[in-house]
Amino acid sequence: MKEKTQVADIDRSLYDFRYEEDESSFLDSGITPDIIREISAEKGDPAWMTEFRLRSLEIYNRAEMPQWGPDISGLDMDRIVTYIRPKKGMQSDWNDVPDDIKETFEKLGIPQAERESLAGVGAQYDSELVYHNVRREVAESGVVYTDLESAMHDERYADMIRSHFMKLVPPSDHKFAALHGAVWSGGSFVYVPAGVHLEIPLQSYFRLNARGAGQFEHTLIIVEENAYLHFIEGCSAPKYYEASLHAGCVELYVGRNSTLRYSTIENWSKNMYNLNTKRAVVAEGGKVEWVSGSFGSHVSYLYPMSILNGRGARAEFTGITFAGEGQNLDTGAKIVHNAPETSSYMNTRSISKSGGISTFRSAVTINENAVGSKSAVSCESLMLDSISRSDTIPAMVVKTDKADVGHEARIGRISDEAVFYLMSRGLDENAAKALIVSGFAENVSKELPLEYAVEMNNLINLEMKGSIG
Amino acid sequence: MTKTKLNILPVPTFNRLGVNFIEREAAFDEENISVPDGAERQTIQFVETDCKTTAAVGKNAKLKLVQIFTDSCASVLKASVADDAQFELIQLYIGGDNASEIITELNGYKSAFTAEIGYDLGADESLDLNLDVSHYGRRSTSDITANGVMRGNAQKTFKGTIDFRNGASGAKGSEKEDVILMSGTVMNRTVPVILCAEEDVEGSHGATIGRIDEQHIYYMRSRGIPEEKICEMITRARLDRIIKKIGDKDAQERICGILGRGDEDDE
Numbered sequence: 001m002k003e004k005t006q007v008a009d010i011d012r013s014l015y016d017f018r019y020e021e022d023e024s025s026f027l028d029s030g031i032t033p034d035i036i037r038e039i040s041a042e043k044g045d046p047a048w049m050t051e052f053r054l055r056s057l058e059i060y061n062r063a064e065m066p067q068w069g070p071d072i073s074g075l076d077m078d079r080i081v082t083y084i085r086p087k088k089g090m091q092s093d094w095n096d097v098p099d100d101i102k103e104t105f106e107k108l109g110i111p112q113a114e115r116e117s118l119a120g121v122g123a124q125y126d127s128e129l130v131y132h133n134v135r136r137e138v139a140e141s142g143v144v145y146t147d148l149e150s151a152m153h154d155e156r157y158a159d160m161i162r163s164h165f166m167k168l169v170p171p172s173d174h175k176f177a178a179l180h181g182a183v184w185s186g187g188s189f190v191y192v193p194a195g196v197h198l199e200i201p202l203q204s205y206f207r208l209n210a211r212g213a214g215q216f217e218h219t220l221i222i223v224e225e226n227a228y229l230h231f232i233e234g235c236s237a238p239k240y241y242e243a244s245l246h247a248g249c250v251e252l253y254v255g256r257n258s259t260l261r262y263s264t265i266e267n268w269s270k271n272m273y274n275l276n277t278k279r280a281v282v283a284e285g286g287k288v289e290w291v292s293g294s295f296g297s298h299v300s301y302l303y304p305m306s307i308l309n310g311r312g313a314r315a316e317f318t319g320i321t322f323a324g325e326g327q328n329l330d331t332g333a334k335i336v337h338n339a340p341e342t343s344s345y346m347n348t349r350s351i352s353k354s355g356g357i358s359t360f361r362s363a364v365t366i367n368e369n370a371v372g373s374k375s376a377v378s379c380e381s382l383m384l385d386s387i388s389r390s391d392t393i394p395a396m397v398v399k400t401d402k403a404d405v406g407h408e409a410r411i412g413r414i415s416d417e418a419v420f421y422l423m424s425r426g427l428d429e430n431a432a433k434a435l436i437v438s439g440f441a442e443n444v445s446k447e448l449p450l451e452y453a454v455e456m457n458n459l460i461n462l463e464m465k466g467s468i469g
Numbered sequence: 470m471t472k473t474k475l476n477i478l479p480v481p482t483f484n485r486l487g488v489n490f491i492e493r494e495a496a497f498d499e500e501n502i503s504v505p506d507g508a509e510r511q512t513i514q515f516v517e518t519d520c521k522t523t524a525a526v527g528k529n530a531k532l533k534l535v536q537i538f539t540d541s542c543a544s545v546l547k548a549s550v551a552d553d554a555q556f557e558l559i560q561l562y563i564g565g566d567n568a569s570e571i572i573t574e575l576n577g578y579k580s581a582f583t584a585e586i587g588y589d590l591g592a593d594e595s596l597d598l599n600l601d602v603s604h605y606g607r608r609s610t611s612d613i614t615a616n617g618v619m620r621g622n623a624q625k626t627f628k629g630t631i632d633f634r635n636g637a638s639g640a641k642g643s644e645k646e647d648v649i650l651m652s653g654t655v656m657n658r659t660v661p662v663i664l665c666a667e668e669d670v671e672g673s674h675g676a677t678i679g680r681i682d683e684q685h686i687y688y689m690r691s692r693g694i695p696e697e698k699i700c701e702m703i704t705r706a707r708l709d710r711i712i713k714k715i716g717d718k719d720a721q722e723r724i725c726g727i728l729g730r731g732d733e734d735d736e
Contacts, residue, residue, distance in 0.1 A: 068481035068489070334483075363483055368653065386635055386668040393482050396678060398657040401650035404679035411633075411665050411672040 027083045029212070033057060036182050039083045043149060043185065048162065056171040056181025063175035070299045070328040070357070075273045080245050081213040082183040086128040090147055094131060101125045108236065110205050118232075120145040122204040124217055127185040138198065144191035145202050148218055151189040161189065164220055168251040168279045168307075176247045176275040176301075180216050184249065187217035190231065194224040194255070201230040201263075206248070208237040208268075214245035222253045223260050225283075230261040236296070239269035243298070246272055252280035254288050256310065261289040263447070268296035270326050275301050284310030284339070291447045292319040294331050303361060305334040308342035308370075315344040320444040323356030323388070332361040332394075337370035337403070346377040347443055352388035359391040364405065371402040381411040382440055470494040475543060476570050476599035479630050480664065488626055488660050491597050493568050495543040497521040504530040506551075511535070513720045516544055524548040526556050528577065533557045535715050539727050541565035545572075552577035552606070559714055562588035562617075563727060566595045573602045575609035575640075586615040587711035589704055589728075590623035590655075599628045600644075604637040604670070613644035616711070618704045619655040626658040631672050638669040646676045649707075651700050 027038055036057050040050040065072065087098050094102055094111050105111060105123050114121040120134030122145070129147040138145070144157065151157040152165075171181035188204045208215040223229050237244060246268060254260045260280070268274050274297040280288040290304045306315035317333040335344040350358040360379045381390040392409045414436055422432035472492040481489040497519045504510045506527035513535040514522070519542050526532045528551045538544070538561065546569075550556045554577055560569070573582050588596055602611045613629055631642035644661055661674035681703055689699045708728070712721055 068484065361482060363486055365486075371653075381663075381665070383665060383668040383670075386638075386666070388666075388668075390665045391480065392663040392665075392674075393480060393660070394662075395482055395486050395488060395658065395660045396676065397486060398650065398659075398678050399655070400653050401655060401680050402653065403650075405677070407659070407661065407674070407676040409661070409663060409672075409674050411663050412670065413668050 026081045026210070026213070027085075029081045030078045031057065031060070031082060031179070031182065035082065039183060039185065042083065042085060044153070046152065046158075049152070052166070053182050056178050059171045060175060060178035060182055063178055065175060066301065069301050069330045070359075072273055072275070072299055075243050075245060079212055079242065081210065082216065083185055084126040084210050084213060086126070086130065088130070090129045090150070091131050092133045097131050101130050104207055104209065105131070105205065108205065108207070108234075110203075113203065118203050119198055119200040120202045122147065122188045124186045124204065124206045124215070126208060126210050126213060126215065129186050129188075132188075134202070141196050141198075142193040143196060143198060144189065146189055148187045148189045148220060157189065157191070160191070160222065161220065164222065164251065164253065165218070166249070166251070168253075168281055169249050169277050173277065177249065177277050180218070180247050180249045180277070183214070184216045184218045186215075187219045187248070190221040190229065192223045192227045192229045195226050197228040198230070201232050203232040203234065206233070206235040208244060208246065212242040212244065214247060217248045219248070219250040221251070221260065223255050223258045225255040225257060227255065227258045229259075230263065233262070233264045234267075235264075236267045237269045237272055239271055241271065244269070244272045246274045246276060248276045250276075250278040250304075252278075252288060254280060254282040254286040256283045257285040258283075259287045259289065261291065262304075263291040265293045266296055266300075266302075270296065270298050272297045273299050278302070278304040279307070280305070280315070281307045281309055282313040282315065285312045286310060287314040287316070290315075290317045290319070290333065291444060292317070292331070293444055294319070294321040294329055297329060298326060300329040300331055302331045303334050305336070306344065307336045307338060308344065309338050311339050311341055313339060313342045317346045317348070318444055318447050319348040320441050321348070321350040321358050321360070323350070323352045323358035325354040325356060328357040330359040330361055332359075334363045335365070335375065337364075337366045337373040337375065339370060341372040342370055343373060344375045346379070348379045349440055349443055350379070350381045350390060351384065351437070351440070352381070352390045353384035355387045357389040357391075359393060360409075362394045363397070364395070365397045366400060366403045366405060368399045371400055373403045375403075375405045377407045379409045380440070381409075382437070383411065383413050470496060475545070475568050476597050476628065478599065478628050478660065478662070479601050479632065480662065482660070486658065488628060488658055491568055493543055495519045497543070497545065499523070502532065502534070503527075504532045506530055511717070513537075513715070513717055515539060515723070516542055519543045521545045522547070524556070526550045526554040529553045531555045531557070533559070535559045535717070535720065536561070537720070537724060538562045538567045538569070539564045542567060544569045546570065547572045548582075549574045549576055550580040550582060553579050555581045556583075558582070558584040559711060560584070560586045561708065561711055561724065562586075562590070562596050563708070563724070564594065568597045569599070571600045573600075573611070575602065575604050575606050575611065577606045578608060580606045580609045582611045584613045585711055585714060586613070586617075587708050588615075588617035588625065589708055590617065590619045590625055592621040592623070595624040597626045601630045601632065602642065603632040603634055604640040604642060605634050606640070607637060608639040609637060610640065611642040611644075615646040616707050618649045618651060618707060619657060620651045622652070622654045624656040626660070628660045628662070629674070630662040630664065631674070632664040633667045633670045633672060635666040637667050640667065641671045643672070644674045648676075648678045649681055649703065650679060651681075
């Protein structure tokens with residue numbers, strides 16, 4: 001009898017630990033003007049931000065739920081706690097971080113990664129940053145890496161924050177952008193001055209520990225001309241039976257002839273609704289590179305968007321999605337070509353197993369002024385059983401004749417011919433199949449720094465067995 | 470006449486793209502085509518009014534349906550294909566503002582569907598095309614090819630869905646659209662969708678959208694052919710490939726007449 005190839009669910013035990021929370025630090029669940037004012041007061045917002053939050057709440061109340069993606073009717077916003085007071089303020093020394101929080105990040109390997117391979121680290125626990133530090137030589141080069149709240153209150157950056165905050169992703173963009181505008185808390189601000197090439201990455205790690213809560217961090221990155229930055233974002237949460245919500249927002253400004261690489265390994269627990277919004281605008285000759293691994297969450301809506309506004313601007317999106325039991329992961333990317341001679345490349349892989357649903361969704365728009373632009377999209381899906389689903393929904397809108405757009409997609413299972421070929425070269429069947437699935441995911445792992453590629457391989461944790469029947 | 474929602478994408482996507490459905494006034498004439506088990510039939514329709522066609526292709530039967538759209542109209546074609554049956558569809562859009570929906574259910578074992586679609590959209594013409602092929606039958610196959618040219622302020626949306634249903638093991642489906650844009654004011658939308666609920670299938674789609682290859686233009690210009698003529702030649706070549714597949718001389722002559730071509734087309 002033919003035995004199916006078995007690929008294990010992702011092992012989340014590394015991430016699935018938790019500490020009891022002091023619920024007196026929780027604000028009331030739900031979203032009302034009073035709660036928004038309370039968040040704003042807790043955070044000491046300037047007046048303009050309080051008004052911004054309240055305006056966003058009005059938009060949120062008017063906006064409709066999305067009608068086109070996975071079902072999110074299990075998300076009851078009246079039960080979500082949107083803000084949790086921190087036990088202690090943000091620290092720049094791990095020794096000063098509260099013990100349970102420090103232990104959490106140590107288990108996740110963040111302090112070790114900081115010592116070994118990062119130029120700076122930010123760590124958020126529930127609603128607020130608990131740790132932020134940047135290497136001295138990096139700070140001396142003029143790079144700013146801090147939490148958004150501190151930057152907003154620093155007169156050197158306050159105007160910059162005000163002129164950029166939620167300008168790329170306005171609250172009117174969609175319902176959960178409006179929610180973010182109303183309740184955002186935490187996140188990072190990065191400023192890379194002109195001409196600075198940061199050779200080693202910065203990393204922010206977001207941990208949501210509390211039960212029935214939301215995390216709404218905001219990441220704002222401004223890279224000036226002729227500069228380079230690699231920013232890594234990691235996220236995880238322990239599993240609860242109640243729904244949790246992540247509605248973060250990332251806004252990236254890439255200057256002339258600069259490159260920003262933004263890598264994400266998302267490993268939220270399977271009770272998480274991950275409704276995140278990410279967007280970049282790229283100036284002349286600039287480039288944004290998205291590297292995205294989506295492994296966790298119960299439901300995801302995630303489509304990083306690149307707006308190519310300058311002549312010769314470029315965007316690359318490389319992504320992998322692994323949907324297992326109980327997961328409905330709707331991921332992809334959006335690219336808008338808005339200037340001449342811009343180019344984009346999207347390359348994705350998705351794997352579905354054990355009833356998981358994986359959807360690749362994309363939109364490439366070539367506007368009238370984007371003459372001489374080029375775009376290519378390639379997506380491949382692997383189905384590991386017949387109780388899962390894998391859908392591919394790309395869209396291309398082209399408004400000029402002077403552009404070239406290509407798209408290709410494939411869906412299928414592990415090829416018997418490929419297994420046969422590898423076996424004829426001396427591999428046993430299990431090794432052959434493991435090699436094929438690893439190779440399938442390689443497009444993303446090879447784009448990650450080594451330690452994150454290892455983490456991704458741990459996440460996939462392929463366990464192959466079986467035989468050709 | 471009230472507007473009807475047509476060409477609904479089987480799974481909606483981003484609303485802002487404007488591809489999830491269209492609304493249009495339509496008063497449908499209805500036609501049924503039934504091909505009994507083991508029979509073969511060819512039907513040619515010059516579609517000039519709104520029409521709803523239902524086609525049932527019996528076991529081991531063959532249907533070749535040719536539809537030529539010469540004027541603004543809405544069309545809905547629903548077909549079911551039984552065991553070992555083949556449904557070949559050829560569509561040509563050569564005038565007007567058209568909305569066309571093709572829903573095919575490959576119900577039978579080894580049922581097969583091929584679609585060859587051509588369009589030449591000029592001036593302010595438009596086309597909204599929605600194909601939805603559902604594979605229910607084991608080892609069923611589908612192959613969709615669309616080739617077209619857009620000029621002036623033409624607007625076109627091509628939505629092609631291959632839907633592998635659970636149980637359709639061994640099924641294969643592919644779709645390909647190749648569009649040439651000949652004006653800076655066209656609006657082209659392409660949405661090639663694959664939905665998959667079965668492990669043992671092979672699906673692929675591809676699309677190329679853009680201008681005429683510059684090397685082709687350079688080659689032909691170096692032979693003294695003006696650029697305007699080059700565009701005309703390429704448009705013609707694309708349509709001719711499909712016209713030749715119709716395989717009916719009277720229909721071919723009528724199409725050439727509509728396209729304003731003379732006797733030269735018979736040579």
